[in-house]
Amino acid sequence: MRNYGGLVHAVGGFARHSGGNFVVLFSFAASVLALAAGFAVDISQLYNAKSSLQGVVDAAVTSTARDLTTGATKEADANKAVQNFLVANGTAGILRPDQIVLDRLIVDRTANTVQADVHVDVALFFPVFGMGNTSRVTASTTSLYSDKTIEVAMMLDVTGSMAANWWAKTDKIGDLQAAASTAVENLLDNNIDPNNPRVRVAIVPYAEAVNTGGLVDSVFVEQAGGSNLPPPVPSAGAPIPVGSSVTLRPDKCATERKDKDGYADYSSDGPSELRRNNQNQQYLAKVNRDDRMGTCPKPELIPLTADKQKLLDTIADFKAAGVTAGGIAVQWGYYMLSPSWRSTIVSARLGTGPANFDNRKVGKVAILMTDGQFNTAFAGGRGAPRSQNAGQMSRSNAESICDNMKRDGIEIFTIGFDLDDPSMTATERDQAKSVLQDCSTADTSTLKHYYEAATGPELNEAFNAIVQNIERLTIAK
Template sequence: MMRLCRPVTRLPALRSAEGGNVAMITAFVIPCILALTGIAIDLQNTVRQKSKVQAALDSAVLAGALGRQAGNTAAETTLDVQTYALALFTDQGGGLDCDPVAVTFDETNLDILGTVRCRQPTYLSSLIGHDELEFNVASTSTYGVGKLDVAFIFDVSGSMNSYNRLAQLKTAAVAAVDELLPDSRERDGTVRLAIASYNHSLNAGAYIGAVTETVTLSADGSNSTALSRYNSHNTKRMIDQDSGKRFFYYQSGTCSSWNCGKYSSWSWDTKRRFFDDTGLADACVYERTGTQAATDAAPGSGAWIGAGNPRWSFYAGSSSKYDGWQNVENQNATGYGVGAYEGRHGTCMPSGPVPLTEDKTVLKDHVNALVAEGGTAGHLGIAWGWYLVSPEWAAIWPEASEPLPYRQPQTSKAVILMTDGDFNIEHPTASRDSFRQSMDLCDGMKASSRRIQIYTVGFQVPSSVQRTGDGRTILEYCATSPSHAFSADSGEELIEVYRSIARSISDLRLKE
């Protein structure tokens, strides 16, 4: 049996000499220390080599999967994988010796499995009889054609107007669309893209009636009735029964002074204002609240999306009501926090979501029409990115845009979130802030029952952004893994990031 440590010499004379015991111990210990050091160095080198072999085998098996997709036989694919891997193994050097890659095929799941055994020569460990270290590596890819649903989420808050960010985003997004849907690719429905853009609200577009609750109300009859209805229905699309028009509640004043002004004596009556008579948009929505807030449940009872109605503070002081009243009746009701009136959530971007499609013209038209303004309700963008690829929402979207079932064989789903800063706006009825809501939604998307890949892109994000308790930004938290989180400081970097993500997503159709 090989002995790990041997004394340098028997040193017989030292046995009777003073200090001989120390010398004998030293003679035994030093070789042991040297041997252990040698083993540690050789193990470290072997671990590095194994990591390189893993990367090489992954590439070889993926190349084989691509060949299999192209129609190569099993024998041709096996030879390709072995040849490809051998070239990469040889390039590693360091005396690495690997057997030919063993390749097997699963015709049911359309998988290709590659395994290899390698031997790495040792250097210092060979002095004690260990001439080499062995290790095994395996890699699996699928060569099925596959299907891919991808949702892009774009931050179009006001800060995107700074430093030409919006224009650079448009260029990068168009490049990503071209990468995923090249002109040479057959339009067979296997790759579909969707887009949601957000600021402090989100435009639901043509789907507003399907995702929000609608209530038709007769004349109020009294201020108390109007207040009760405001409290009960301001989360819904309220329709005036007589006119058929959508409205919101506010108060108008009647002056009891001889010289009327802001600080005069006023009495207040609750009135209805039609959206058609303002600068508000009819299709704006805010986040879902309640038990379904962090899920992808289809809109319906207990799960409606919030309709973007202005809010009115009925208990504000008279001067605040005066300011709000003037904004509603004389300034198109578009004020953000003007006295008793808050119209922010009745405003949103002009473009609604783009459901899953392979029509590049539709996708690029949406991108090129983006404008930036307002705050950043990042959780709202995340939610709608999820809805666009969720099979739970199949009845909402057009038939050709119905998302694929979760975990259907040979399918992949991905969401790409882009922002340039903090998530800083949530609806007043929400119980959690935008950051916490975003965490909850990302947790739901990444659950094993759904397996949605989340990629995140930070564009010129400041270091002062909010972080989780363990120091991660929301982009780092939401990303499926650290390798799914990207950052860019320039337009050129942003283009390359989106292209890199697009290539990675394409690989998802090949690799599990």
């Protein structure tokens, strides 16, 4: 207490005998406080300018990278695209129009990146410590773009359970037509040059079988009690026949392709591949039309194309009928993305066919949609128990083919539509969901591959999400 009292007494004495000095000290303190306040204002201003500048340049580069990916902007025009964005959006935060300067833009064709370096000169409210009237704030950002092409095969369920139901007030086939049409439009709207499309789409409608349309020459028509294999080709040196079968075709449908022992074939080989039967005779690897098949779907498959109207017309032609041969659907989706089928598609004058498997140059995507349990197959896989029923075979075949697709680098998205329909048993629902989850590519922390939709709007949302994910995949992989 004695020490504190002495300190108070000393301060009081200084105040009584040094009034002038106290005023000087107060003025000095006020000046320091003013400088500190001005410096704080400048720091805050520079921070806000930095934040605003970074946000604008991030958006400019991301937008330009997206336009480079879709083809809306050419590499030669990237500088102008970024500059225009900076001018149009340069009033963010405290920034003023035309204040942002683009110092450098680098489009790296090897790394597929766009990098922009920019700056603004910010006027200071209170220049201090020898600073000028302005201070330069810089920002830099880099974004990936992609020059890949995209191939998408959509395997769409047109079975009888998709039919409109007046009693339940549902129209699932109509919901599918609306959602699939929107997806096709969104995918193909990214094509800038119709003569050099970046995105192409294939449609594989399926029920008990797949209607091969213009690819009917790839089909071998079985006869009851006859062989499961096409006839042997002529001896070496003789021309290979172009017809698929001497049997009159009842329709253009196909089921599973069978190997020489009658098992389901999970490969994506083209139908012109030569194989050997158990008598060591060569035959063409055509796809079977099982003699037990009953109903052929009306809508035909469409190989990869950028013809939007052709795809939309096919979807509009969907009619719901038949049972669900999901393994056959997945098989034909695989064919539509496999370069092994290119020559067959070209020969049928149905386009240029799929590109080679090369993740650096092309993104291949399959979308499998169904509203129920896979319940139909005409051949089981080698090694499968003979006690398997048609549903078990169909699901097993689908999963095995999906494994091969993913091995080849095909990204698979799946959609279960109205799988909680009360007309399905719990076992049927579980089996339907299980095969779709197993077929889809594994989810990541940022990318979803398996979707469920209970209503038409939810189905549309699922397709829209997949379309957006396809664009993200194109850049990320």
